[in-house]
Amino acid sequence: MTDKTASGDVRLAGISKHYGSFTAVHPLDLTIPQGSFFALLGASGCGKTTTLRMIAGLEEPSTGTVSLGEREVTHLPPYKRPVNTVFQSYALFPHMDIFENVAFGLRRRGIKSVKKQVDDMLDLVQLGQFARRKPHQLSGGQQQRVAVARALINHPQVLLLDEPLGALDLKLRRQMQLELKRIQTEVGITFVHVTHDQEEAMTMADTVAVMNGGRVEQLGAPAELYENPRTTFVANFLGTSNLIQASVDAAGEEVVVSAAGTRLRLPGARCSTTPKAGGNLLVGVRPEKISLVPADEAHALAPGRNRVTGRIVASSFIGVSTQFVIDSPVCPELEVYVQNIERDTRLVPGAEVVLHWNPEHTFGLDAAQSVLAGTMGDAGVETVEESA
Numbered sequence: 001m002t003d004k005t006a007s008g009d010v011r012l013a014g015i016s017k018h019y020g021s022f023t024a025v026h027p028l029d030l031t032i033p034q035g036s037f038f039a040l041l042g043a044s045g046c047g048k049t050t051t052l053r054m055i056a057g058l059e060e061p062s063t064g065t066v067s068l069g070e071r072e073v074t075h076l077p078p079y080k081r082p083v084n085t086v087f088q089s090y091a092l093f094p095h096m097d098i099f100e101n102v103a104f105g106l107r108r109r110g111i112k113s114v115k116k117q118v119d120d121m122l123d124l125v126q127l128g129q130f131a132r133r134k135p136h137q138l139s140g141g142q143q144q145r146v147a148v149a150r151a152l153i154n155h156p157q158v159l160l161l162d163e164p165l166g167a168l169d170l171k172l173r174r175q176m177q178l179e180l181k182r183i184q185t186e187v188g189i190t191f192v193h194v195t196h197d198q199e200e201a202m203t204m205a206d207t208v209a210v211m212n213g214g215r216v217e218q219l220g221a222p223a224e225l226y227e228n229p230r231t232t233f234v235a236n237f238l239g240t241s242n243l244i245q246a247s248v249d250a251a252g253e254e255v256v257v258s259a260a261g262t263r264l265r266l267p268g269a270r271c272s273t274t275p276k277a278g279g280n281l282l283v284g285v286r287p288e289k290i291s292l293v294p295a296d297e298a299h300a301l302a303p304g305r306n307r308v309t310g311r312i313v314a315s316s317f318i319g320v321s322t323q324f325v326i327d328s329p330v331c332p333e334l335e336v337y338v339q340n341i342e343r344d345t346r347l348v349p350g351a352e353v354v355l356h357w358n359p360e361h362t363f364g365l366d367a368a369q370s371v372l373a374g375t376m377g378d379a380g381v382e383t384v385e386e387s388a
Contacts, residue, residue: 008034008069008157010055010190015064017050024050026214027063032158032207034069037184037191039201042211043237049162051211052194056085056160068157084151085160088167090143092135098122098146099131105154121149124183141172145179152187159184161193165200177203198238202226210234212374226286230272232365235284236374242290243371244283244331251275255364257283260329264306264362271364280367287335289361292324294344295352306362308355310334315349322347326355 010032017025025047032038040048053059055066057078065074073081092101102121103114111117122128125145127138135143144164151159164180165173181204184191195201201208202222210217210225210233218225218234229235232243246257246264253268255275264283268275275281285306293301295309310328319340324347326334336355338347347353 008190009067010038010158010192011065011067012051012055013065013067015051015054015061015066017047017054017059018062023214025054028216030209030216030219032190032192034157034190035188036206037181037193037204039193039195039205039208040211041195041198041201041208041237043196046211047214048194048211052085052160052162052192055158055192056083057081058085082157083160084154084156084158085162086144086147086151086164088163088165090135090147092143092146092150094135097132097134098127098138101135101146102149102153104150117153121153124152124186125149125179139172140168141176141179144168144176148180148183152183152189156189158190158192161191163195164193165195165197173197173200174203180204202238210237212237228270228272228363229284229365231373232282232369232371233374235363235365236372240287240335241284242287242331242334243365244285245367245371246281246283246330248275248277248279248281251277254359255281257281257364259283259331262308262330264308265359266306266362266364267360270360270362273364273366275364282365282367282369282371284363284365285357285361287323287337288321288339290334290336290355290357292326292336292338292344292347292353292355294346295354298354298356301354301356304359305356306359308334310353310355312347312349312351312353315347326353328355 012028012030014027014029016027040051042048050059054061057076061074065072068082099118103118106114106117122131125148127142127145130138165176168176177200205222208222208225209219212233218230225234226238235241244259246259248257250256255266255268255271257264266283308328308330310326312324313327314325316323321337321339324336326336328334
């Protein structure tokens with residue numbers, strides 16, 4: 001019996017891509033559920049665009065198969081696949097008005113009566129009043145919405161988005177993230193979105209695949225990836241993490257570790273590896289989970305919290321929060337983000353402080369990994385540029 005819920009899933013089975021001796025995508029198995037908003041996230045050269053192009057039919061896989069529902073499409077040309085792609089460049093026809101840009105796909109298929117479909121699609125992207133304008137008369141965000149409308153009017157099974165917001169400024173990009181999510185929710189079509197922008201992926205996608213070196217490093221819901229990274233690459237690439245090298249004193253439901261003479265605790269369930277007493281562990285905590293107090297107020301802290309001493313070496317006011325860099329015996333550069341609700345004027349460079357946080361907010365990673373993986377200090381992050 002056929003599972004109807006899987007009828008429109010995008011299924012990649014063992015697909016890989018080699019260019020001579022270089023492997024852009026290692027053998028990959030991936031299922032993208034029908035109707036979901038799925039993001040392929042990673043730095044330049046990680047294989048995300050190549051993977052998208054194999055789904056689109058713009059690249060032939062070296063191995064493996066691409067299926068849309070029950071239909072294998074691995075060797076079908078792009079125009080025979082129920083897939084449309086929206087690129088960063090929009091590729092609108094400058095001599096046509098917005099109505100005709102959106103109608104183009106229907107007219108090419110010989111459909112004569114296009115007005116209702118085009119009007120409905122322009123209403124969906126909230127551009128009905130701009131139907132007779134030319135692309136150059138619209139903002140970048142409006143042009144992007146025209147490109148989405150032009151792709152969606154063909155009723156594809158899957159809409160592929162290749163860095164679609166990369167050319168927009170920050171404020172407009174954030175508005176378009178919400179717009180794209182709204183459109184996807186309304187039409188219910190599978191969106192597969194390629195981006196290097198972590199915030200973009202987490203804002204829009206139901207599921208994110210973090211790619212690194214042609215492989216999927218971790219797959220899951222945005223909150224799960226952020227709160228429970230399984231590798232140092234994911235911990236660093238999705239936001240910022242403080243990673244402390246520690247030795248394991250006791251392991252079980254609660255793990256107790258030591259770093260530079262400081263004892264820290266964390267839940268065993270939040271370790272991506274099985275800690276063993278006498279072994280090593282990387283202990284991680286996000287900067288916004290940490291609170292700061294001047295050292296002479298440490299005695300007033302509630303018992304049971306993880307505590308680390310240090311000295312503020314730098315602070316940056318960024319509006320919503322102040323970001324501190326702390327030099328501590330357990331780690332030379334601990335980052336702490338403190339919301340600007342009631343600013344403590346004593347927290348300035350040179351001040352001796354105590355960092356404290358709930359042990360439940362701590363995670364553990366395999367200590368054999370590089371603490372720099374996924375950061376700008378990691379030479380492997382920006383390596384081979386992907387083909388356009």
